[in-house]
Amino acid sequence: MSGHTTTFLDGLEALAASPLSPALEETTRLRLLDWLGCTLAGAASERARLGQMLASAGDGPAPVIGTGQTVAPLSAALLNGMASHVVELDDGHRYGITHAGGPLIAALLAMAHDPRMDQARFLKGIVLGYEAALRVAIACQPEAKLNGWHGSGVFGVIGAAMGTAVALGFDRVQLNAALAAACTSASGMVKAFGPGSELKPYNAGHPALNGLAAALAAEAGFPGPEDILDGPHGLIEMLRGSPVPPGALSVAPPYCIETVYLKPYASCRYAHAPVEAALRLKAEHGIAPADITAVQVETYGLAVHKHDHTEIDGPYSARLGIPYCVGAALALGETGMAAFSETALNDPETLRLMRATRVTEDPALSALVPAKRAAHVSLTLRNSSEVATQVDLPLGEPEVPLRAPDLRAKFADLARTAALSEARITALADAVLDPQTDPRTALSDL
Structure with missing residues (x-):
């Protein structure tokens, strides 16, 4: 079968089979550091309400950032995904109109204890998750937003599912099943952020939860159709209301993780x-x-x-x-x-x-x-x-980028809101960015 789904999965598999270049690994680690700072600050800002959710999260091995506790993976994905978006400083994409990193890294971290997910696969999962979420988002935007869909909830679930699937070493059948399960879970409403609402962080938490659940369902052996993105009842036409040209889902450099914007200001x-x-x-x-x-x-x-x-x-x-x-x-x-x-x-x-x-x-x-x-x-x-x-373009876009020192300074500012010591802040940044260090170790006891 040919179509957008096949093109998309072919591209993801090819990217997954290639080692990360040093430059791409550095970019990936910087995205992880940015996510960590946002999540620490978000967890500190919403300690009471997230803590209430944590109380019923269930025992397990997955860390909940900013609490020092571990819980069941699905709960950790939800809580860390929500925390990542609370302070509105997580990365995004102007063509995809989506915050991809928050749900994706929350889902990956929830399964980082799995022995199949070594350091290389964890980092590769981040790259693939950004690519998956944002290629589909770019194909569907801005029509999806104009139709009332919120990109982070809709496309974040695809990134979380596919990033986790790649990091766990899924084969093609499992990748397709994870994509199909993610697509049928894709949801998020712009109207949910109307006057009086404080639900926006939920649209970074639920795609982390649902994306991880989609990957686990695929691993358990629930197959999906081979054309979930294609045709009148496929995800793309459902969201945008019209077809996209052939090749719209092609995976090629520059990769989406390289083209996101990084936020210098704590607002939309x-x-x-x-x-x-x-x-x-x-x-x-x-x-x-x-x-x-x-x-x-x-x-x-x-x-x-x-x-x-x-x-x-x-x-x-x-x-x-x-x-x-x-x-x-x-x-x-x-x-x-x-x-x-x-x-x-x-x-x-x-x-x-x-x-x-x-x-x-x-x-x-x-x-x-x-x-x-x-x-x-x-x-x-x-x-x-x-x-x-x-x-014309605010600071943080690829054309006017925030550099590594800027992102370290941003991380330090956010980590201070979570009451981390200066020594701990420096050690965390060093551990996440050092190419010789497994960044999951640094995140495991936060």
Whole structure:
């Protein structure tokens, strides 16, 4: 049988059979370090609610990051996946509109105790999981998002399943079965993040859980159809509403793990270009927050819907709101974890600027997506003058990358929120990034 499913699995098998180059291994370890920092900070931020879930997680060998406890693998996948997305600092992909790393690494770590998964297979599973999640996501976006699907929940389950399957050494029949089980589990709604909701981290937890379950079902011998991605009832057309051309699921360099963005700011990626533009204007013109009477953000359409609110009800809605994130950047100069502290969330000047911010679509900027995800920001000042600038691609995209030292610094900042000592932070980063060290060892007792 030929089609997207066959092309996709052929490509994944070929990539799985090739050793990782030193450069690709370094990239993989950096993605793992970034995931670890996000997960430590998320676990610390949601200690009470995640702790309540942990209480019924069941005994087992899989570590739950930030707790020092081990539980049953499926529970660990859920909890670590959720924690990875709490602080909105996990990586993503502008073409795939998906956070692939959170669910994937949570699922892999949950099975890292399995004797079949050595260091090389663990790292290979990360590479393959990113590739699997994001190749399918790119084929389905932006139509899937416009139809209401949330990419992390939908495509994250595919990455988690296929990464785990490769790391455990599945054969072709098992790989196909894992893909089929993952596809029938694929779900996640944009509407779930409406006013008052704090469910967004669940859409990084449930695909980790379901992806691992899909791999285990395949290993147990439950076969799936050989064309789960193809045709009118295949996943791709179900999500996007139309076919994609042949070759859309081809696996080739640059691999998706190399083309994700890394976040420097602790907010939804849609807020990053506006925040960066606001910071630039403030620095270049020496503007005091009190001098600003109005803020206008013009950006692309996908960034406006559900991200233009000028009232917040806590850190979750604040992280998703362009007006709040811009307000905190202008008033406090904060873009990281401190921007969403209780003090910041109640800062009068931040809230004034948030309510003075208007976010609208510029069709010309929408036409640039996904090659550019731009924002044009203008500030109106008390003397009636106006200053403006545009950011086409925010920091962290492959074209304007965060380098290894930047990611180490980001990790250290996040790990401090989890109360890790400076010595422990340095030792963890060294262990994850050292090519002679098995990174799973460093993660096993966190």
